[in-house]
Amino acid sequence: MTLGQHLRVFICVVVMGCIVGFVLNGKEIETESPYIDYVKAQQWPFNEELLIGEVFDGHYELTYWEYFTARNGQHVVQFTGKYDEQQDIYQFVVEEDYTGFTIGAVKQNNILLPPDQKWNFVKTLTTKKASKSGEFLAGI
Structure with missing residues (x-):
């Protein structure tokens, strides 16, 4: 040949x-879902005065939200955001009855972060780039 x-x-x-x-x-995959709205409206784990949607919109330049049901039946909201040359992905596992959620996987530039690094990385969003208005977000 x-x-x-x-x-x-x-x-x-x-x-x-x-x-x-x-x-x-x-x-x-859905880009509009009550599960996405639920996650965006929840308090940021490290600063109860902020909502998850506000933190992500204030930090990332390009944002994309999507919802899907995992093979095991879990309701997953996935956020993808780009800041400078870095792309981050967060997955939130939401209870079916909207009574709670957990932060699942977090990827930074397509590298899955282990649990300890995941939480340290998530914490830094509260102190990094401020908001679109230029005011810095309250620290931890």
């Missing part, structure tokens, strides 16, 4: 792998 034929076979295998992966791991 020629190099061109090898390349075509490789591209077909990659495309088919992506299609099979999407079908097997597919989940319905």
